[in-house]
Amino acid sequence: MSDSISAEQLRLFIERIERLEEEKKGIADDIKDVYAESKSTGFDTKTMRHIVRLRKMEKHHRDEADALLETYRNALGLH
Amino acid sequence: MSDSISAEQLRLFIERIERLEEEKKGIADDIKDVYAESKSTGFDTKTMRHIVRLRKMEKHHRDEADALLETYRNALGLH
Amino acid sequence: MSDSISAEQLRLFIERIERLEEEKKGIADDIKDVYAESKSTGFDTKTMRHIVRLRKMEKHHRDEADALLETYRNALGLH
Amino acid sequence: MSDSISAEQLRLFIERIERLEEEKKGIADDIKDVYAESKSTGFDTKTMRHIVRLRKMEKHHRDEADALLETYRNALGLH
DNA sequence: CTTCGATGTCC
DNA sequence: GGACATCGAAG
Incomplete structure (x- = not known):
C-alpha cells in the first residue's frame, strides 16, 4: 500500500512541475509577443x-556589490 | 519630439519585458522548490x-505525428 | 621559457579544434547536399x-532502460 | 510499383542522413574532448x-575579401 | 568542479 | 525553424 501512496505522491509532484512549466512557457510566449510588437513599431529586436x-x-x-556591502556590515557588527 | 516619443516607447517595451522576465524567473524558482520538496520526501530528482x-x-x-498525418492527408488530397 | 611552452601548447590545441571544426562543417555540408539531392528527386525536405x-x-x-526510471514510469502508469 | 521505388529511395536518403549525423556527432564529441584536455592542462576553455x-x-x-578581389579581377578580365 | 540540460542567438 | 554556443543548475 505504501507503494501506491508513493506513486500518488510522485504523480502529484510531477503534475505540479508540469503545471509550472506550462506557466513558464506562457510567459516566455508573452515575452516573444512584446518583442514582436516592438518590431512592428519599428524597433530592432x-x-x-x-x-x-x-x-x-x-x-x-x-x-x-550590495551583498558584499552587507557582508562587510555584518562582519563589522553593524546593522 | 518624435525622438523622445520613440525613446519613451522603447523604455516601456523594455520594462514590460523585464517585468515578464522577473515573473518567469519566479516560476523557475517555484519549480526548483518543488524538486527540492520531492527530494526531501525521498524521490530521486x-x-x-x-x-x-x-x-x-x-x-x-x-x-x-498529428502534423505529419495531416501532411500526408493533404498530399493525398484528403480532408 | 614556460610561457613559450604554454603558448605553443595552446596553439596546438587551437589548431586541433579548428581542424575538427572544419571536418564537422564538411559533414554538415554533406547533409545539406543529401537534402538537396532528395529535393531534386521530388521529396519534401x-x-x-x-x-x-x-x-x-x-x-x-x-x-x-534505467530501472529507477522504469519504476517511476510504472508508478505513473506510463509505458 | 513506383510507390515502393519511392519508398526505397526515401529510406536510402534517410539512412545516408542519419549516418552523416552520427559522424557529425562523433566529431563534436572529439572537439569536447580536446577542450577537456586543454582544461586539464590549465587553459581556460x-x-x-x-x-x-x-x-x-x-x-x-x-x-x-578574397572573393571580392576575385570578382574584381574577373571584371577586369585578369586571371 | 565538472557534467548536463536549458536558454538564447544566429542563420 | 533549425543548428549552435553560452549560461546556469545539480550532483
Missing part, C-alpha cells in the same frame, strides 16, 4: 535583447 | 527530471 | 527532416 | 572558445 541583457548584467553586479 | 523531459517529448512526439 | 527528428526521438526513447 | 570564434570571423572576412 536584436538591439533590444542586447539592452535587456546588459541591464540584467548591471543589475547583477549591483546586487553583488 | 534526476529521475524525476528525466520523466518530465520524456513526457514532454512524448507529447511533442504525438503533436508531430 | 521539410517532411524528411520531420522523419529524421522523429526517429531520433524514438531511438532516444528506446535507450531509456 | 571559455577564453579558448573565444579565440576560436574570433579566428573564424577573421577567416570569414579574409575569404570575403
Whole structure:
C-alpha cells in the first residue's frame, strides 16, 4: 500500500512541475509577443535583447556589490 | 519630439519585458522548490527530471505525428 | 621559457579544434547536399527532416532502460 | 510499383542522413574532448572558445575579401 | 568542479 | 525553424 501512496505522491509532484512549466512557457510566449510588437513599431529586436541583457548584467553586479556591502556590515557588527 | 516619443516607447517595451522576465524567473524558482520538496520526501530528482523531459517529448512526439498525418492527408488530397 | 611552452601548447590545441571544426562543417555540408539531392528527386525536405527528428526521438526513447526510471514510469502508469 | 521505388529511395536518403549525423556527432564529441584536455592542462576553455570564434570571423572576412578581389579581377578580365 | 540540460542567438 | 554556443543548475 505504501507503494501506491508513493506513486500518488510522485504523480502529484510531477503534475505540479508540469503545471509550472506550462506557466513558464506562457510567459516566455508573452515575452516573444512584446518583442514582436516592438518590431512592428519599428524597433530592432536584436538591439533590444542586447539592452535587456546588459541591464540584467548591471543589475547583477549591483546586487553583488550590495551583498558584499552587507557582508562587510555584518562582519563589522553593524546593522 | 518624435525622438523622445520613440525613446519613451522603447523604455516601456523594455520594462514590460523585464517585468515578464522577473515573473518567469519566479516560476523557475517555484519549480526548483518543488524538486527540492520531492527530494526531501525521498524521490530521486534526476529521475524525476528525466520523466518530465520524456513526457514532454512524448507529447511533442504525438503533436508531430498529428502534423505529419495531416501532411500526408493533404498530399493525398484528403480532408 | 614556460610561457613559450604554454603558448605553443595552446596553439596546438587551437589548431586541433579548428581542424575538427572544419571536418564537422564538411559533414554538415554533406547533409545539406543529401537534402538537396532528395529535393531534386521530388521529396519534401521539410517532411524528411520531420522523419529524421522523429526517429531520433524514438531511438532516444528506446535507450531509456534505467530501472529507477522504469519504476517511476510504472508508478505513473506510463509505458 | 513506383510507390515502393519511392519508398526505397526515401529510406536510402534517410539512412545516408542519419549516418552523416552520427559522424557529425562523433566529431563534436572529439572537439569536447580536446577542450577537456586543454582544461586539464590549465587553459581556460571559455577564453579558448573565444579565440576560436574570433579566428573564424577573421577567416570569414579574409575569404570575403578574397572573393571580392576575385570578382574584381574577373571584371577586369585578369586571371 | 565538472557534467548536463536549458536558454538564447544566429542563420 | 533549425543548428549552435553560452549560461546556469545539480550532483
